[in-house]
Amino acid sequence: MTEPRPTLAQLTDxxxxxxxxxxxxxxxLDGDGSVVVAHPVGEAELxxxxxxxxxxxxxxxxxxxxxxxxxxIGIVPLAVTTHLSINFLRKPRADRRVVxxxxxxxxxxxxxxxxVYIYSEGEDVPVAHATGTYSIPRDR
Amino acid sequence: MTEPRPTLAQLTDxxxxxxxxxxxxxxxLDGDGSVVVAHPVGEAELxxxxxxxxxxxxxxxxxxxxxxxxxxIGIVPLAVTTHLSINFLRKPRADRRVVxxxxxxxxxxxxxxxxVYIYSEGEDVPVAHATGTYSIPRDR
Amino acid sequence: MTEPRPTLAQLTDxxxxxxxxxxxxxxxLDGDGSVVVAHPVGEAELxxxxxxxxxxxxxxxxxxxxxxxxxxIGIVPLAVTTHLSINFLRKPRADRRVVxxxxxxxxxxxxxxxxVYIYSEGEDVPVAHATGTYSIPRDR
Amino acid sequence: MTEPRPTLAQLTDxxxxxxxxxxxxxxxLDGDGSVVVAHPVGEAELxxxxxxxxxxxxxxxxxxxxxxxxxxIGIVPLAVTTHLSINFLRKPRADRRVVxxxxxxxxxxxxxxxxVYIYSEGEDVPVAHATGTYSIPRDR
Numbered sequence: 001m002t003e004p005r006p007t008l009a010q011l012t013d014x015x016x017x018x019x020x021x022x023x024x025x026x027x028x029l030d031g032d033g034s035v036v037v038a039h040p041v042g043e044a045e046l047x048x049x050x051x052x053x054x055x056x057x058x059x060x061x062x063x064x065x066x067x068x069x070x071x072x073i074g075i076v077p078l079a080v081t082t083h084l085s086i087n088f089l090r091k092p093r094a095d096r097r098v099v100x101x102x103x104x105x106x107x108x109x110x111x112x113x114x115x116v117y118i119y120s121e122g123e124d125v126p127v128a129h130a131t132g133t134y135s136i137p138r139d140r
Numbered sequence: 141m142t143e144p145r146p147t148l149a150q151l152t153d154x155x156x157x158x159x160x161x162x163x164x165x166x167x168x169l170d171g172d173g174s175v176v177v178a179h180p181v182g183e184a185e186l187x188x189x190x191x192x193x194x195x196x197x198x199x200x201x202x203x204x205x206x207x208x209x210x211x212x213i214g215i216v217p218l219a220v221t222t223h224l225s226i227n228f229l230r231k232p233r234a235d236r237r238v239v240x241x242x243x244x245x246x247x248x249x250x251x252x253x254x255x256v257y258i259y260s261e262g263e264d265v266p267v268a269h270a271t272g273t274y275s276i277p278r279d280r
Numbered sequence: 281m282t283e284p285r286p287t288l289a290q291l292t293d294x295x296x297x298x299x300x301x302x303x304x305x306x307x308x309l310d311g312d313g314s315v316v317v318a319h320p321v322g323e324a325e326l327x328x329x330x331x332x333x334x335x336x337x338x339x340x341x342x343x344x345x346x347x348x349x350x351x352x353i354g355i356v357p358l359a360v361t362t363h364l365s366i367n368f369l370r371k372p373r374a375d376r377r378v379v380x381x382x383x384x385x386x387x388x389x390x391x392x393x394x395x396v397y398i399y400s401e402g403e404d405v406p407v408a409h410a411t412g413t414y415s416i417p418r419d420r
Numbered sequence: 421m422t423e424p425r426p427t428l429a430q431l432t433d434x435x436x437x438x439x440x441x442x443x444x445x446x447x448x449l450d451g452d453g454s455v456v457v458a459h460p461v462g463e464a465e466l467x468x469x470x471x472x473x474x475x476x477x478x479x480x481x482x483x484x485x486x487x488x489x490x491x492x493i494g495i496v497p498l499a500v501t502t503h504l505s506i507n508f509l510r511k512p513r514a515d516r517r518v519v520x521x522x523x524x525x526x527x528x529x530x531x532x533x534x535x536v537y538i539y540s541e542g543e544d545v546p547v548a549h550a551t552g553t554y555s556i557p558r559d560r
Binding site: 017018019021044047048049051053054055058059062077078080081082083084085086087088 | 157158159161184187188189191193194195198199202217218220221222223224225226227228
Binding site: 230246266 | 549
C-alpha cells in the first residue's frame, strides 16, 4: 500500500482499458475514499415501462466497487469480484443518468467490502443499494 | 395462474421484445420448471486476463430468473427484480458460452425466489451461483 | 400508516412479548427514523478466540430491522423477514456490547428494506453490515 | 488438506467445544461432502403465530456451513464467516425440528462458499435457503 494513490485521470484511463465496452464514467474521487461513477440512460438501458434495466445497475455497482478499491490500493488489475448483493428499491427515471456513490466498509489484505448507493442523477432517494466483496491478489 | 404456460418460442419472442439489447438466448424449458439460458462469450464479454466479466454473469442470472418465473405464471411484463445476490466461484473459460440453469425455490402470490447455477458450457463445476427475488404484480 | 408512531417504551414492551427469549434491548429511536438496538456480550455470545458469534450479530441485525419498521408503521406483529444478507467485517471486542444502528432504505406497501451497521459499543468502525427485507401484511 | 477427514463423532465433539451454547446437532456426513445439521424447535425457537424465529434458521445455516467446511479440510477452529445471505421461503412447522442440508460450491485456499437448504423435518419443500462464505486461515 505504499504506492501513490491513482488520480481520477489515471483511473479513467485504466477503466477504458480494462472494461473497453463499459459506458461507465468516473465522476468523482473524494477525500474520504468514496467514489462516484455514472452510466448514461438511453434506449439501450431501458426496458418496456420506461425502467432502467437491472443489469445496468448491477454493472454500475460492480464498476463503482472496483474503482473505489483501486483508488485506495493502486491499480491492481487482478482484483476480482467474489460476491455482489443488490436491492432494487424504486423505479429509476428514464430521462436521467444513474449515478453510484461507493465507499469501502473494509479494506483488508485479502478482501475488500464496499457499499454502493445508486440514484437517478439529481435525486435524493436511492433507486438501488448494493454491497460487494472483491478478492485482492496477495502479492500485489 | 390459469393461463396456459408459454412455450419456448413464445418466451423467446417476448425476451427479444422486452430486452431487445440482450444477447441471452433461451435454450431449454424443462418439465420440472427449470430453464436454461445462455450468453455468448467474445471480445465484448471478456476482461483482461481472459475472464468473463461479472456483469455478463449477473445479466444472465437476472434473465434466467425472469424467464423461469414467466415460464410458470405466463408472460407478465411487469414483474421486477427486487433482490439479486451472486457468488463468483471460479474463472469461466474464455472460449465457451456461459450457461445458466435456474429453478424456482418459491412461487408465491407476491414474490418469487429462484436460484441459478452458471457454468462454462460443457463443464460440470459452476462458475457462479445466484439467488434472486422478483416482485410479481398482484393484479395479473 | 395513520396509526401514531409507537414510543420507545411501547416497542420495548412489544419486543419482550414477541421475542421473549431475546436479549436485545432497544436503546434509541431517532427523529430521522433510525433505531439503535444492543445485545450484551458475555460467555454465551463468545466463541473460542474471543470473538462474538455470527448468529448473535445476525439476530441483532434482524431485530434492529424489525424494530425500525415497526417504529414507522406501528406495531404489526405479522411482518416477517424475507431476506437478510450480512457481511462480517472485523472481529468484535469480547468486552463490549454489540450495538446495531438501522435505517430503512425503502418503506413500501408490501416490502420494507433496511440497512444495519453493527459496532462494538463505543467504536467508530463497523464490525458487520447487513441489509434485510421484511414483508409487510397488506391489510394492516 | 492431507489431514484425514474428521468423523461425525469428532465433529460433534468439536461443535460442543466451539459452540458450547449451540443446540444444533450434526446428523449426517455424506460421501459427496454434504452434511445435515438439525435444531430442535420448542418454546424458545417460536415467535407468536407459531413460526420458527429467523435467527434460529440463520444460526442453523451458519453452523451447517462451518461443519461442511471442517468435514473437508479438517478441524480448523479459526475459520470465520465473512458473508451469509438467507432467503426465508415458507413458514416452518412449529412441531418439528428444522434440518439443514449443506454442500460446498467452492473450496478454495482462502475462501469456501456453500449453500444450505433448510426444511421442517420430514418435509420436501425448503423453508429457507442460504449461501455463505467462510474465510479459511492460510497457514493451516
